[in-house]
Amino acid sequence: MLFKNKRVLGIDLGSSSIKVAEIDVGRRVSTLQNFSLVPTPPMATSGGDITDPGLLSEAVRQAINELGTKVKNAAVGLWGSSVIVKRISIPKMEESLIPEQIRWEAEQYIPYDINEVNLDYKILNLASGQADTMEILLIAAIQEVVYTVSDVVTGAGVTCSLLDVEGFALANCFEANYGVLQGQVVGLINVGSSVSNFVIVESGEVVFSRDIPIGGLIYTNEIAKSLDVSMAEAEGMKLGLSSGQAVPEEVSSIIENTHEVIIEEISGIIEFFHNTSSAQISKLYFTGGGSSTVGFKNAINQLLPSERLDPFLSIGVNPKVFSSEYVKQVRNFCSIAVGLGLRTLGDS
Template sequence: MFAGLKKTNQNALIGIDFGSNSIKAIALSKGRGTFQIDAVAEAPIAKGLIVDNHFEDITKLSQIIKQLRKNFPASYQNAAIAVTGADVITKVMPMNADLSEIDLEAQVELEAENSIPFPLDEIFLDFEVLGPNAANKELNDVLVSAARRETVLSQVDCVEVAGLKVKVVDVASHAQARACELLFERDDFDKGIAFIDIGASQMMLNIMHQGNVIFSRSKNHGGAVCTQMMADHYGMSFSEAEKVKVEHNWPVDCDIDVVAPFINMTVNHLRFDLRMFTNTPNNIQIDKIILTGGCQLMPELVKQLEEELDLNVEIASPFPGFEYKNESDNVLLQKVGAKYMLALGLALRGVQ
């Protein structure tokens, strides 16, 4: 997405999602009118290698990418990655519709200098014209994205040291939205659709309307909070508690003493964030919620969200209509496909 990284051949991309708990990747191709999953893989990473979306040890992470790459066909040499967190800012700015491309670029830089809290020489800056402004047809809405150079380049270095070439750098919320659009019904385009990604250490809420992300919020909250609560309650190490949690092999009283409080905490966070959206000056009602990420695998969370928010809640499952090069990938994604939505959204950049 960002300048210097976008005007390249995007074919045959591996979408790589750097999470604080694991790295997930998907290779995607298109033929005979449908998508095909050519490979999918996940590799765990040690706690502390990625903290608040910052890479603490590029050498170790590159070694993990090298191992992950062995699961993919040799023809896949290029990758798409995403940036997120406090080092990334996106804004929709109304600008004169008559501006030439050169003048528009200059105007974007001027507006960014005044409204983005990073020095211009420390960021990658990109923009996309979304279309006419709803209130004034003489203006266009322009999506402006800015990311700290240090954040982008640390990811790029990590991937390229592992032997892949980064062809696309996207914003995580945009990539997830791209994947979530595969789930939309015909009339969802004009509705407000909230998609919520609950990962290991970050929970992201994005609301889509007419193909655009119109509201975003993120919190340092996710599955790692539940793991730590479990570790503290039962006197386990973090790794022991993570294994118990993932395998659902927890003590009988864990549902009441640990899981229920964690779900209540998660629902309260989401209720607050959704209220922030409803308090913004718009007339868009949220019609349904789509859950992504590993933490949505807790069925109790889905039930409680539906009951307390009075909204239809779906677990993202974009893969049933896909073809698969390997049947084992089909089996995996039927179970945990929602964890791979960001990687999927990135891989889609190479086939759309």
């Protein structure tokens, strides 16, 4: 939403892996035509932040080259503390007057110099409950991060035509597969490696978006710390438990205890939303590599009824390119890239 520059590459710059999706967006059916996933170089990011743009660019270039695509425009997501999304109420006014009002509101709500952020907004169609006010989703992104992300993509040989909030991309993927659930409020969770995205959608509109600075890496960290092993060994134990391999018996209890840390974060956000909104979340949909950790579904079910988000429930997959086994392997990792790839040039 933050920049406008018909198909684009959806690029998810994850701290564990880079995902690129190319989607043929049709009026009735959209189809995944290309997808690549390459490891993110360890020194390219730290804690979800980009630390070596050049190194990250080379990895993105590799991912794009694997596609063999001719598409040269990209949609990329912003995440973490670099982007703030806040729902606000403002007096009803002519749409032409909203940008000036938004800038004033941003100065009250955004904890950064207003001249150092890119501002955007979305008018919510939901009733505000008051005839003289309107509901707005205020979006602010730190310019320095915007430029860095854009440079990473440009350095990989494509044009950064669209910048979106990763949470919005997640919601875009959800709507493309599940449709607009009128009258329903659902929570969407993408558990990444270092950062997790949490979005609340009401009757098809994003009404809340927040990123949590923890993800699947927290399990690896806890195993490494508790068993005094390397991160590589800890990651192997985590994945080994998920695939049924023999691992030290302590690994299972460490993971169970770590579930509580993530669930507590999610629970806090849900409680905040319920305390500040008349709407109530009825169901959670989860995705992301971190959500594949053994026991995650049972843990999150303690909060609300939940199910795994299927990015290919309604979106088709080119059978000439992808085997059903490959789709099964990448299903948990591609929702953000798919949501971005569903965008087209000229989107706002």
